[in-house]
Amino acid sequence: MSCYGCMGSSDSRYLTALSTLLLSTPESASFQRELRYVLDLNDDELRQLLDLSEDHHVTVRAINALEKGAAATGQDDLARRLDAPLAIEHKRIDNALRFLNAICHHLESSGCPVTVIKSLDHWPDLGGDLDLYTSGDRDEVIRVFTQDFAARLQPQSWGDRLANKWNFQIPGLPELVECHVKWLGQTGEQVALAARLGQRHVERRTLNYVFPVPAPEERVVVATLQRMYRHFYFRLCDIVNIAGLVRNRSIDFAELKKAADLGAIWPGVATLLVIVSGYVEEYGGEPVSLPPEVTAAARFSGRRTYVSQKFLRIPIVPEAAELYTKQMMGIGAQRNFRAMFRLSLLPALATAAFLGYRITGSDKGIW
Numbered sequence: 001m002s003c004y005g006c007m008g009s010s011d012s013r014y015l016t017a018l019s020t021l022l023l024s025t026p027e028s029a030s031f032q033r034e035l036r037y038v039l040d041l042n043d044d045e046l047r048q049l050l051d052l053s054e055d056h057h058v059t060v061r062a063i064n065a066l067e068k069g070a071a072a073t074g075q076d077d078l079a080r081r082l083d084a085p086l087a088i089e090h091k092r093i094d095n096a097l098r099f100l101n102a103i104c105h106h107l108e109s110s111g112c113p114v115t116v117i118k119s120l121d122h123w124p125d126l127g128g129d130l131d132l133y134t135s136g137d138r139d140e141v142i143r144v145f146t147q148d149f150a151a152r153l154q155p156q157s158w159g160d161r162l163a164n165k166w167n168f169q170i171p172g173l174p175e176l177v178e179c180h181v182k183w184l185g186q187t188g189e190q191v192a193l194a195a196r197l198g199q200r201h202v203e204r205r206t207l208n209y210v211f212p213v214p215a216p217e218e219r220v221v222v223a224t225l226q227r228m229y230r231h232f233y234f235r236l237c238d239i240v241n242i243a244g245l246v247r248n249r250s251i252d253f254a255e256l257k258k259a260a261d262l263g264a265i266w267p268g269v270a271t272l273l274v275i276v277s278g279y280v281e282e283y284g285g286e287p288v289s290l291p292p293e294v295t296a297a298a299r300f301s302g303r304r305t306y307v308s309q310k311f312l313r314i315p316i317v318p319e320a321a322e323l324y325t326k327q328m329m330g331i332g333a334q335r336n337f338r339a340m341f342r343l344s345l346l347p348a349l350a351t352a353a354f355l356g357y358r359i360t361g362s363d364k365g366i367w
Helices: 010-023 029-039 043-055 059-072 076-109 138-148 158-163 192-199 216-231 236-247 253-262 266-282 292-297 316-333 337-344 346-360
Strands: 114-116 130-134 165-169 177-181 202-206 209-213 306-308 311-313
Touching (some): 010 029, 010 043, 010 059, 010 236, 010 266, 029 059, 059 076, 076 114, 076 138, 076 209, 130 192, 138 177, 158 165, 192 216, 192 253, 216 266, 216 316, 253 266, 253 292, 316 337
Parallel strands (some): 114 209
Antiparallel strands (some): 114 130, 165 177, 202 209, 306 311
16 A cells, blocks of 8 residues: 555564554454564564664553553563563653653743643653743743753754754753744744644643643644654654544644644645554554545645655655645745745755765754
């Protein structure tokens, strides 16, 4: 059906196993096949599979699925092999949530309204860093982190400066904290969308904490900005998270379109949803039903994606380039000249990042 199955490396084989275990039902033949595959892995191979699950922010969910499946077939040995990495991951998450709760309280009490974006979307997993959005004052945000938490302000890349984004390293917290201030988007072009995210956030109870998180519609929008307009690749967590929102009927699609239209990214949102739906179907999951207006607005499907270097990727040309062009046209129709100017810098920024990567092996100073 698609390039989802175009996999040759061990990482790609592990990705097939993880996708099936997380998306299909335990009773299905495909789930049982992948469970048997994992049961036959030696300790080094199992470690590699868990490393990949960490890259995709699905470690807890993957281990839970494996342990449940193994227990149902009397394979207690697998649970023994997975108990230690699961305990380590829970300890990491507990520590991160404790810091995240304190950070949110300090920012709020300093007049910086905050929303936790992306990180808690993966629950019961947690992302590789902690992502925040605040409408507060930049200098006050930096003061809170550097004075209240003794954080080290990390060097900003060109992209970070355009996006009005800062990264902080806090003692005792291995994860970086990434804070978007007032704007969203790779070049900080999304002002109205960012304001909407903060205004519509909802409370979410996670363990013993209550965090402000985006409403479901803004969760999809933020994922779209990150995956379809910046990184051009998906993690497995993105697919599992969004499929869950659609299945649970958490998304008001009219509200979603209203939010996406603010940033002229409705084609990207629709395309992301169609890719998720196709991927779930490919790996035997419960069908993800989308309204006709979503499928009609999508620019391409999962047939145009491919797996490379651990992730499901979107071709830059012509697929990603077409979405960029549509966004520029939409913003032009809105006469949003600030956003048009900022987005016009994106091709040069991307080219510089590509050249920097080819020369130095890193694009961190640019992207």
